[in-house]
Amino acid sequence: MLNPQLNSQGELIHLLTTEGLPKRILNQILDRAAEYIAAGDAGTRKFNALAGRSVFNLFFENSTRTRTTFEIAAKRLSADVTSLNIQASSTAKGETLLDTIQNLEAMGADMFVVRHAQSGAPYLIAEHAKPGIAVVNAGDGRHAHPTQALLDMYTIRHYKGDFTQLRVAIVGDILHSRVARSDIHALSTLGCPEIRVIAPKTLLPVGIESLGVHVYHDMAAGLKDVDVVIMLRVQNERMSGAFLPSTQEFFKYYGLTPEKLAHAHPDAIVMHPGPMNRGVEIDSAVADGDRAVILPQVTFGIAVRMAVMAIVSENQRGQGAQA
Amino acid sequence: MLNPQLNSQGELIHLLTTEGLPKRILNQILDRAAEYIAAGDAGTRKFNALAGRSVFNLFFENSTRTRTTFEIAAKRLSADVTSLNIQASSTAKGETLLDTIQNLEAMGADMFVVRHAQSGAPYLIAEHAKPGIAVVNAGDGRHAHPTQALLDMYTIRHYKGDFTQLRVAIVGDILHSRVARSDIHALSTLGCPEIRVIAPKTLLPVGIESLGVHVYHDMAAGLKDVDVVIMLRVQNERMSGAFLPSTQEFFKYYGLTPEKLAHAHPDAIVMHPGPMNRGVEIDSAVADGDRAVILPQVTFGIAVRMAVMAIVSENQRGQGAQA
Amino acid sequence: MLNPQLNSQGELIHLLTTEGLPKRILNQILDRAAEYIAAGDAGTRKFNALAGRSVFNLFFENSTRTRTTFEIAAKRLSADVTSLNIQASSTAKGETLLDTIQNLEAMGADMFVVRHAQSGAPYLIAEHAKPGIAVVNAGDGRHAHPTQALLDMYTIRHYKGDFTQLRVAIVGDILHSRVARSDIHALSTLGCPEIRVIAPKTLLPVGIESLGVHVYHDMAAGLKDVDVVIMLRVQNERMSGAFLPSTQEFFKYYGLTPEKLAHAHPDAIVMHPGPMNRGVEIDSAVADGDRAVILPQVTFGIAVRMAVMAIVSENQRGQGAQA
Secondary structure (H helix, E strand, O other): OOOOOEEEOOEEEOOOOOOOOOHHHHHHHHHHHHHHHHHHHHOOOOOOOOOOOOOEEEEEEOOOHHHHHHOOOOOOOOEEEEEEEEEHHHHHHOOOOOHHHHHHHHOOOEEEEEOOOOOOHHHHHHHHHHOOOEEEEEEOOOEHHHHHHHHHHHHHHHEEEEEEEEOOEEEOOOOOOOOHHHHHHHHHHOOOEEEEOOOOOOOOOHHHHHOOOEOOOOOHHHHHHOEOOOOEOOOHOOOOOOOOOOOOHHHHHHEEEEHHHHHOOOOOEOOOOOOEEOOEOOOOOHHHOEEOOOOHHHHHHHHHHHHHHHHHHHOOOOOOOOO | OOOOOEOOOOOOOOOOOOOOOOOOHHHHHHHHHHHHHHHOOOOOOOOOOOOOOOOEEOOOOOOOHHHHHHHHHHHHOOOEEEEEEEEOOOOHHHOOOHHHHHHHHHHHOOOOEEOOOOHHHHHHHHHHOOOOOOOEEEEEEEEOHHHHHHHHHHHHHHHHOOOOOOOEEEOOOOOOOOOHHHHHHHHHOOOEEEEEEEEEEEEOOHHEEEEEEEOOOOOHHHHHHOEEEEEEOOHHHHHHOOOOOOHHHHHHHOEEHHHHOOOOOOOOEEEEEOOOOOOOOEEEHHHOOOOEOHHHHHHHEEEHOOOOHHHHHHOOOOOOOOO | OOOOOOOOOOEEOOOOOOOOOOOHHHHHHHHHHHHHHHHHHHOOOOOOOOOOOOEEEEEOOOOHHHHHHHHHHHHHHOOEHHHHHHHHHHHHHHOOHHHHHHHHHHHOOOOOEEOOOOOOOOOOOOOHHHOOOOOEEEOOOOOOOOHHHHHHHHHHHHHHHOOOEEEEEEEEEOOOOOOHHHHHHHHHOOOEEEEEOOOOOHHHHHHHHHHOOEEEEOOHHHOOOEEEEEEEHHHHHHHHOOOOOOOOHHHHHHOOOOOOOOOOOOOEEEOOOOOOOOOOOHHHHHHOOOOOOOOHHHHHHHHHHHHHHHHHHHHOOOOOOOO
């Protein structure tokens, strides 16, 4: 099967998932993001990569934070940005998803940034989008959240340099996490030799080992000597009922405290996609401590989203070579 | 009575209705829109006509689609655009409509794009607006939707060239449709010799014949040899109760199917203002068929709105002559 | 205690309150605003003071009008503006105020415009903001509304020239009014020799005399020979119950009618922060009369907000001297 993210020259034209994304593409994105970070440090914060282009943020699932990061990234690339909360829009009038997309294309859309509660929705849109229109997945169901994974990779590369010697642990609600899936695929491709997941059995998908990860149910064992700890957000709605007994219980066994973190390598970094539930999956002493790189993740996230948007836009216009 | 849309030199300074709008103004708008379409095809998508100007989208009635098209059009003309959902705003605090308008004028507004459930609201605003401030009607009650009519005229001219040999049928809920009214006035002015309306008696306004249209209650007869079919959206809330027995019943008699469309001229085009109710007023086989020009309508709609905004802005500033 | 609004050179780096703000800073803001007004009159409406800068409007309390004025002001300075309605955002997910702020800083925020129902919230943000990031208070609880006070001062200076000979009366719900507090501090600093407050006892804070104002409960006496009348908005929710018997009763005793205004100096100006409750605190004959300067206040408000944003941004970047 062809990878719908790549054109016939193997260039990125949509970003839908990190699964199956070649290492050279991952590195291209991280390298471009590094250029934006360097330019920003040198005082340059506006670029022309999307000047005159129309970017539509289509958020079928509400997420002010992620929507804001994409809006900022697009504006720094000089795009015209329109954010649509689709519940409030025409779908309420009975229009289908593809009718909505075709209408926005007819209005002159160049890029769709899509968040949807349904896994696969961004694929459907990419499949039906006219040539020249890029789709960026901003999170679909439990499936994928590729820009989060890319900013995580940027963060790890920034602090650790080389992936081929690292032990990385992903901790928490693996079952419902599109971040965990996308991180695992990206880490594998980038050559990370040891990826661990740490979670209670009720929060692990069946067959997770097939992705090449090592499963732990105990933090002391799972965090032993790791270089990177990626904490996941626990959704409050999982906290009572079938999945988890209580917030207190979860924090006791899986909340990242200084004591549990002491099992990791002394130079380990702590990551979190945000927003954090302090006292649930992470202790404030760790969240605000000197090993947390959670706020740098946010900064890198803007640069990574700028990189993705610039690259897919260039490739859609056939400018990948000269860019 | 003076036409409040025109200044003393007969130039367009507000767009409130297509009724009584001279043919030369209609053609001026269509010609300017054609320039924007041509420029876009040649790769130029940003213009300076509204640079430094403040456009306010005042939507007293929610319409994400229409609001979005005006936002995009204004941004492509380099305006600063502010969209206000007025239910959420000061009117909730007891401020009157004209207080709101005067306040926005004092903030430096140059143009108001107004949608309102009450017929005539844009007139009231235009009447009280300070000199130099343009008002564009984006739909008022059952009264008028002039930019929709203008994009419809653009579409017909694009595909058919000349209005003076055309048979045009407008189909569906004529009674509640501001689009139908605005289309009829524009078609008449542009010289269309035969305008038909096709609808059940409960969805026809009393005295519609006075507008010079021919009334049909039967699709086979009404569509016979027409060159253009303009379908109207049926509001779901009309579907049960006094106006219509049911969705199925309406589709059976007035839904546009390939069979019914076969009565029209073989080259007939099918138009719809969107969003479509597939299976109610239009069959998907027609909506997605090769005679539908529904998506081009959307593209032309951006260019027509750009043209209207640019022209009224120039004329308000007394630059109509040199523009 | 140090003034958190000023840096070590005594330059404005945040605008939190007019209390304790030196006269030279007040005049600096008014002078800069006058430059923007003059430029606008001469046809220049866009400036580069905030080009490439990211301004976040953080409205924890809804106010379309104030948010809009800050958006317009920021866009005229060429900023990238993002408005967040914070109830709808991450705080709903349990994130703390300071987590939200730190995240927006990490996204590259340069300025926060903050409205909050809790007095002191903008101080908390300014205290924790990273160096280089400016905070502008757009109204906090009953505490302060400094940009409203500054636009009031601009208006008075525009019409009256000199503060040192003026009698100013502030009328209405002093108890709940952040505008009244901020006006009193600014008027005192600018040398206004006689500040009066006129209100029923239930709408006056205890100890208001300590601010140097003269208290009146009667309009005829309180308005006697004043040069400036600042009406306050009466919140409808105060109107039934403990504070006030009824709207009619309030209008009878404290609503500004032409008859009551006749007690003031013949050249007195009438101000109101808007939106007005016509027939409650102000009669339409006064609101629309020739002594009302309520709409010019709105115009000056844009320029004053531009001035504040430009000045704090320059000073945060250490460019105060050359600017």
